[in-house]
Amino acid sequence: MRTILLLALLLASTPFFSQTEDEKQIKAIYDKALTDGKAYDWLDHLSNQIGGRLSGSVQAQQAVEYTKDQLDLLGLDRVWLQPVMVPKWMRGTPEFAYFETKPGLTTNVPICALGGSVATPDGGLKASVVEVNGIEDLEKLGKEKIEGKIVFYNRPMDPTLINTFASYSGCVDQRYSGAAEAAKYGALGVIVRSMNLRLDDYPHTGSMGYGDMPVNKRIPAAAISTKGAELLSGTLKLNPNIKFYFRQNCKQYEDVQSYNVIGEIKGSTYPNEIMVVGGHLDSWDLGDGSHDDGAGCVQSMDVLRLLKETGYRPKRTLRVVLFMNEENGLRGGNKYAEVAKDKGENHVFALESDAGGFTPRGFTIDASEENLKQIQGWKELFEPYLIHIFDKGGGGADIGPLKDDNMVLVGLKPDTQRYFDHHHAENDTFEHVNKRELELGAATMASLVYLIDKYGTLPSKKVKG
Template identity: 85%
Template structure:
């Protein structure tokens, strides 16, 4: 009778002991992050001592050297650089633009070249403007209405979408493919409304591509501020003959060598099972890349430090990867996955932070139903920290190439309402990052990494069985 009673008490109480242990470890992680965090100091250096880290630039290499040195100071088991060839696009001297309503009567418009664009002619480009709401409008208008003109893409982000990344995704095609499509109808250039939910004077850059169009047939592409877009749209309604002028001096150079920065703690029990956490080290050049994605890099670095300093010894190998060239090529993510595959490395989990350093809300998880269910089952452990989002969805661009049936992918999801105020713009700077919010994000990531490491993932064979 006593044996049965003991077993009953043991079986009932064991999960509570386990949860209590997890609660203590997670609290220790948050306490350490909020009282002795390193992420904010690291970001201060990346942003204010190095600045914008355009792929292939001197600043990108400085960021590689700095983060490698900081990881070495953490006393990890291994730190190394992974070579990767990256594109080198340079902006040149600042762009200039104006709207001309009558000869000699002009209004300046904030503008920046899109990443990957060709330059305008040396004297700049001036032409009439045709406004469209998206690529689909080009076919409706036809070549006769477009030839010899500048196409003005003016579809705004949808303010009714609470998930601002969904609003962004619904407009990004006009920035990325707008020039390639407009050139088919004889356009001489394109200007694109910045992907930003508020009205301001900051133009937002971003990547674009020409596909297979020969270099001598490519047309220049630029982004204008949202206020500039409103001005042009209103003016064209009153004066359809208004002309737009812009000048940019950007160019594409030969690829150069750069690096992914990698550090790891070797697992004590399952060293061949790799868990990855990371962000991308490159940024655009207009600001200093604090939110996109300096925040994600320093949070990922701090994940390993927080686990080390709270005394947790991981069962599995924990690896931080600071990817190069996410913004205009994804070369770092692709190269990392290629090398991992060639070495037959077994990645079971990867977590990326590339949505800014704002208040963390939870995670978006790309996993099979069983692994999704397991992670959602830990929700109560995060509720004291106001983390509530555990939803199925995408993870991150850099870890995407690792996707296979045996890996769980996840992305940190901070509050997104202010992210696109800064995304790819001159005001993506250090003063717009809140220290406490950044540290909460690092602790949230470290807590999920801890739980995955402790309990593992559900193997594909078990799911199928």
């Protein structure tokens, strides 16, 4: 009897650690994603059966049809296509380039046309080269040293910045505006160092623009691989009189109709409060767009499935939106926001995944201090899954047009160290996406959506003037 009493006292003094409702739901989400995830299979089809999904292309339309069919199979309350007019630019035959150190002695280098560029003349373009470290160098050189030449922009991404997106932002202006600026000084064309932190032979494309420049004044623009850029720069130092040749026959067509793909679960308690999760369905054409942004699309689709299959019924209306034309126009994101405004829809939260399918680390949050603190207060719920970044920052390009004082915009933040090895390049392909990392990202997104839906967003407290 005494032994039984002692055992009872011991048990009474021992604390019992039970999971909270939130911990249980989040664990169920992660368990489901890691044992019965669908994102990887969906990405396999997008990447290997459809391929690169350049805005306005046949492959983009195939992706629209495939993802709509898959959302239909999930048994959502509603699935529909939202029409949007998008630009149609085609690369044409593969580009070709070399530099010539003396007549007949040439060295080939890998290049690709930048998205939106005009073509070279039919026979290609050959001229002397002037190397610059950025757009600001053009004014220093002046028209006298630039006119009739090819401008070679060779500012690299800064390797000392741990945030690789900050490194990218520090030099991407030469890609987007480099041709328009060089044309003002009489340049015949531009070659831009690829936005890539490592040395390799993959040229990286990306969008560029000419502003309101007349078509007959526009000059062709191409990206050169980082190894090619290093070789060209080194050779120029030894022989400033070399000639560079490149040929591309890309073309811009009239806008065509495409679609945002939207699926919805109607909210059970607050159906007029809308929460969005999404990525962009279009990609560049050199690879198959697995990281940018097939991964974000399939993760977003799986968010709705994971919540449904773990038995959670959202209080608020939850939408997955697969945006079209983020890469060279942002037409899908702008159209979605325009329609939402016209309909008077009340969007309270949006989460975007557009930084690759790598291991999730946390979130960047664009919100009021009240909402930022609320989300940061959930950090310990994510720590068992190694999610630890809850920083103030941008939400994402496609959800940006939804921004207002009361919106909470969030971006999934994966590990970014390898992202720019693949970004806009031929090696952005399915085999470079890790299944487990992709599934962890989907579960991380679904867990935040669950918490926001359960507890709601907080009204912004404006300081009175």
